[in-house]
Amino acid sequence: MKVALFIPCYIDQFYPNVGIATLQLLEKLGVEVAFPMKQTCCGQPMANSGCEQDSKGVYAHFVDTFAEFDYIVTPSGSCTYHIKKHYDIIEQTPAVQKVRKSVYELVDFIENVLKIEEIPVDFPHKVGLHLSCHGQRGLRQANASEITGVRDGQISKLLRKLKGIELTELDRNDECCGFGGTFCVAEEAVSARMGKDRIADHLRNGTKVLTGGDVSCLMHLEGIVKRQNAPIKVMHIAEILNGNQP
Amino acid sequence: MNHQNHPELAEAFNKDFERTTWHDETLWFVRQKRDKAVYPIPEFQDLRTLASEIKDHTLSNLDNYLIEFEQNAIKNGVKVHWAADAAEHNQIVMDIIKSSCKVDGRNTRMVKSKSMLTEECHLNGFLQKNNIDVVDTDLGERIIQFRDEPPSHIVMPAIHLKKEDVGETFHEHLGTTKGEKDPQILTEAARQHLREKFIAADVALTGVNFAIAETGSFVVCTNEGNADLGVNLAKVHIASMGIEKIIPKLHHLSVYTRLLARSATGQPITTYTSHFTKPAEGKEMHIVIVDNGRTQQLGRADFRNSLKCIRCGACMNTCPVYRRSGGHSYDFTVPGPIGAILSPNIDLHKHKSLPFASTLCGSCSDVCPVKIDIHVQLYKWRQIVGQQNELPATKKWGMKGLAKVLSMPKVYDLGGKLARGALRVLPHGLTHNQSMNPWAKARELPDAPKQSFKEWYEENRK
Secondary structure, three states: OOEEEEEOHHHHHOHHEEEEEEEEHHHOOOOEOOOOOOOOOOOHHHHOOOOOOHHHHHHHHHHHHHHOEEEEEEEEHHHHHHHHHHHHHHHOOHHHHHHHEEEEEHHHHHOOOOOOOOOOOOOEEEOOOOOOOOHHHHHHOOOOOOOOOOOOOOHHHHHOOOOOEOOOOOOOOOOOOOOOOHHHHHHHHHHHHHHHHHHHHHHHHOOOEEEEEEEEHHHHHHHHHHOOOOOEEEHHHHHHHHOOOO | OOOOOOHHHHHHOOHHHHHHHHHHHHHHHHHHHHHHHHHHOOOOHHHHHHHHHHHHHHOHHHHHHHHHHHHHHHHHEEEEEOOOOHHHHHHHHHHHHHHOOOOOOOOEEEEEEEOOHHHHHHHHHHHHHEEEEEOOOOOHHHHHHOOOOOOOOOOOOOOOHHHHHHHHHHHHHHHHOOOOHHHHHHHHHHHHHHHHHHHHHOEEEEOEEEEEEEOOOEEEOOOOOOHHHHHHHHHEEEEEEEEHHHEEEEEHHHHHHHHHHHHHHHHOOOOEEEEEOOOOOOOOOEEEEOOHHHHHHHHOOHHHHHHHOOOOHHHHHOEEEOOOOHHHHOOOOOHHHHHHHHHHOOOOOOOOHHEEEEEEEEOHHHHHHOOOOOOHHHHHHHHHHHHOOOOOOHHHHHHHHHHHHHOOHHHHHHHHHHHHHHHHHHOOHOOOOOOOOOHOOOEEEEEEEEOOHHHHHHHHHH
């Protein structure tokens, strides 16, 4: 089983610790991981801005970088969704089809490929889980409140089994944080307001550590936490599962 | 010329923090009512699928079903009219009124129950100019008619107003006590006012929720009974419908009535579900079937299924952007996510900011009772906006530049290193300058680390 690690551009540049935690976690779980050095980005920033034609070169580079691997694992539901869903505008060569099929969000890979249901980590903190929309509704990694009242999903399944953890029960379990790629600056007022409302929900219900499967949502939410000096520590799910402490 | 785009209007809306909170919570309350009505129905997801498939079939055979509907309606004694666009629709309505309602020495009086199509056609203004008095009889519609505002929601047209605002409006127009804000007293004032209008009306206009090809009859859903009051008292009934309102058979109707009110307001069914088949003795019934851009949308493979919409408004109630920007920020008859995929079909240049008024969270698609893939269509409209050169120049060239950098690993690595270096040394006041960096208005930038992940990997693992 040849497994490659894909560290999305903004994680590479701004959140290297999330990349390190992902790599260490996968290695602890017995996976031999390759990291192709020529990787850059999945192409989503341009595509969501209405410029997917400009992204074709980035798509081609991504496929070229990762086509030789059986699995491509990444700590981002959003990038995974983009590759699976939106790489349909380039020629569907065997390599493109293989890459679209092989890319996995980290927790999905742990649960459904490695078949690991529990990770032995102590995490005695009150944790609020932010569901990223692309992971939740895009990849169907968690139930959507439009469909059912049962709140469950891949990340919460793993989190619940950590020793000492308490999960926050939010008023709105799956409301978008308002990041939305270039939306965060193009629609700054609404984006910021959505983020503030998410943080208020977490504060109201006692979150001390805020986590999620997508650094993009967390970067936006952390930006608000820091501006407000709110007593919340933001960590990516890979960091928690790797045994890092707040 | 003075057209403002969605971000500008949304920013203005957000200036009032408390009111934005109130608007968001009011709409979220409706979304939660919807959830409570939906969760106990075990077959709700199957109903959505069925409703979507019936509409798929109907849209693929729309020409035949429209003709079948017309033939059966004519057999029932209804007069059927066809309008290619809004202007034709309005002219037809006026011609019907002029020929069927002879009144001397005064304006013709029309009572209208809620119809988004007539909003779309701007019928009221047209008729008023031609000496026809139009009174909207849905309470919310009447409130915004007094205030000369467009609806901000397709089911709850005055949802942007608080009871204090309504009290103010009624004080001005209906003479209620200044400062009165008791909903019961205000509603009673509206009821008395509207009863007079119903009794005096010459003609009643309604929308159409569903038109049944098999029977030639149509169905109007209201909660206030105002459609029935209007139609049963006036001599002439005009019903305006878009071509997409057709369903093939009567037994398909219950699929939609079960979905419509639950999705819209969390009710099991609307208070009134009125079936109209033929005119009463001595009265006239007309149906105006309107295209107004719908066949063009039907011809767009990626967007045709937006015509499945049954106008429940659930996508607005669920949309975190709509709830925090208000219906008027969309500046289109149908606001919210569904409006953002319908409007570019009508005028791409004017409405080019709407497909971007979304985080693509996908909640709209999951809540839609007829399974329109709204967020997928938003993404696709964005590409068309890009291809038609309607993006702001900074975005267009910025994205082209970014795409180049991201397809050249060495340039990307170096660019990232330089950017991080700059972020680390530049003063906070400069990196967080709010006029240059919108991100920084409400948020801190992430700390720029010394090493990227790649640099760490190279140093520690190679």
